[in-house]
Amino acid sequence: MNKILTVTALFCGLVLSASAQQNFKYQAALPKVDSTGFYRITLQPAFVAKAKADLSDVRIVDAKGNFIPYIQAGSLPQRNQKSFVLFNQIDARLSTDTGTTFIVENKTGLALDRLWIKLQNTAVQRKVNLVGSDDLKQWFAIQEEIPLQEAVVNSEGTYMQSLSFPASNYRYFKLLVNDKNKAPIKFLQAGIYTEYAATLNYAPISPVQLTRVDSNKTSYITLKLNDNYQVNKLHLNITAPKYFKRDVSVYQVIGRDKQLLSEAELNSAKGTDLLIAAKSNQLIIQINNGDNLPLTISSIDAYQSAESLISYLDDKQSYRLLTGDQSVQAPEYDLKFFADSIRDNTPQINHETVSQNAAYQTKQPAKAGRDYTVFIWIAIVVAAGLLLFLTLKMTKEVKKKAEE
Known part of the structure; x- marks a missing residue:
């Protein structure tokens, strides 16, 4: 019975994995790494061009079809607290703003591609829009739908999070949180680490x-x-x-x-x-x-x-990058809670040429009206039905022996 369950679960897992991969239009192979460990994967412009603006549809997949956890390099914590520059908070909420707003002033004049924010501990899920301005009147979009992390377990009552976004040199940055009639989250402060801001690549x-x-x-x-x-x-x-x-x-x-x-x-x-x-x-x-x-x-x-991901790669595995699925949301991996384990001198690798994802081409034939998704779900239903039939049969036999 256990073997039947294992085989059925494996079959369903493979089918679902293949189904998930077929929705990504593009791929780029990663080179084999020399040794197991953390690696910084540089995303070239040709790959980023195929992805969503917030890179939420980027995935790393191994040869078995498993999605591999990663974090964006901009989310790594900084160890040199002395280089932190605190931004002044500005009270300039507009009547058109809805939800929580938090505005800070960038007096450094530096181009920024990330902003560190300090929040009161919270275990809720929210998304934030980031906009910029030079006069507090006209605001321009920078990045939308940035997920806020939940607090890591600690005794301080506060936590820090990094927001990564395309480099911008606006004087003012505004965080807009759509709370949807829910209790607001509490922003405490925001700022930058100067060694990051001064060396944009x-x-x-x-x-x-x-x-x-x-x-x-x-x-x-x-x-x-x-x-x-x-x-x-x-x-x-x-x-x-x-x-x-x-x-x-x-x-x-x-x-x-x-x-x-x-x-x-x-x-x-x-x-x-x-x-x-x-x-x-x-x-x-x-x-x-x-x-x-x-x-x-x-x-x-x-x-x-510069855009890059950091992931823990096995030297015995081969990996690919996938992107090009407009329907998916940003993944939530446990790896973000272990960012302190990543060294500053993480080895860097580059992906190979971007190409069409073969799985996507197979599942999306040129002939109009053909959709193989239904066959995948039929296979899943058949597997589940087989499992149910075997379970009922086994239960009946056990009951019969008990009566004897």
């Missing part, structure tokens, strides 16, 4: 196609990419004039809509980098020239801020 995106129109004291530059890349920095290579100071707006194009991402300044004395948080294949840069001649721009370089 970027990966180049290519190719970038440019078209330009100069009219009515304004320059419009359109950037076209060959995929929906995550773009966090634009570097404008300006060759003339020698001195300039121009207001600039950056938009992303999604379908027929044009969304304002950032309003900034191009200044010859401060550099020509524009920090944004975009997920698109088309961007528009609008430069206000006033009475000046248009800027001479030889090229524009696009970059994605």
Whole structure:
């Protein structure tokens, strides 16, 4: 009887695992690791382009089809508490805000790709939207639906969590929690570790196609990419004039809509980098020239801020990355509670070329109207029915022997 249960459970597990994997459109193989341990997996722009904006559909899977736990590298705790810079809290709640709001001021002027928040211990599940502003009036989206962790068991009554997001240099950051008529959670403070903020890394995106129109004291530059890349920095290579100071707006194009991402300044004395948080294949840069001649721009370089996962990998296993399932939510792994076990010098590996997930191609044939999901569930029902039949038969035989 135990063997029957084991075989049936294994069969159902394999079927469900295969069913889960078929929903991910893309994959990228990971190289075999030299020894078992924690590894930092760098996500290249070509892979991130296929994922959801918050990377919630990224999975690591082994050769047996099991999902492997990971945490985003930005969630690692910092050991040097002296480098922590506390941000001032701002009381500027708008009438349009709903739920819990928490606003802090970034006086450092540094570009940030993570924010550490301190909360009162809580065991509830909430999600937060992060927006940024330079004037406390006009707010721009940075990241949505960021899950807040539950408190780790401790005796302090408070805990810290890291929020990772595309690099942004807004002066103000606002956390918006949709409490849905539930009791609010309590934010205590927020800040950054300066050694992280000062050493942001970027990966180049290519190719970038440019078209330009100069009219009515304004320059419009359109950037076209060959995929929906995550773009966090634009570097404008300006060759003339020698001195300039121009207001600039950056938009992303999604379908027929044009969304304002950032309003900034191009200044010859401060550099020509524009920090944004975009997920698109088309961007528009609008430069206000006033009475000046248009800027001479030889090229524009696009970059994605560094994205990486940390996972415990076995040297006897082979692994793949999966992504491209818009229906899934961010996974919740126990590994987040053991982040202190991860060393600062974790070895880094890069995934291989992104390709179509073979399992997805098999389960999604080109012929319209064909859906194999029903056959999977039929197999599960048959297995469950077989188990029920064997169980009833076994019970009947046991009862018969007892009566004898």
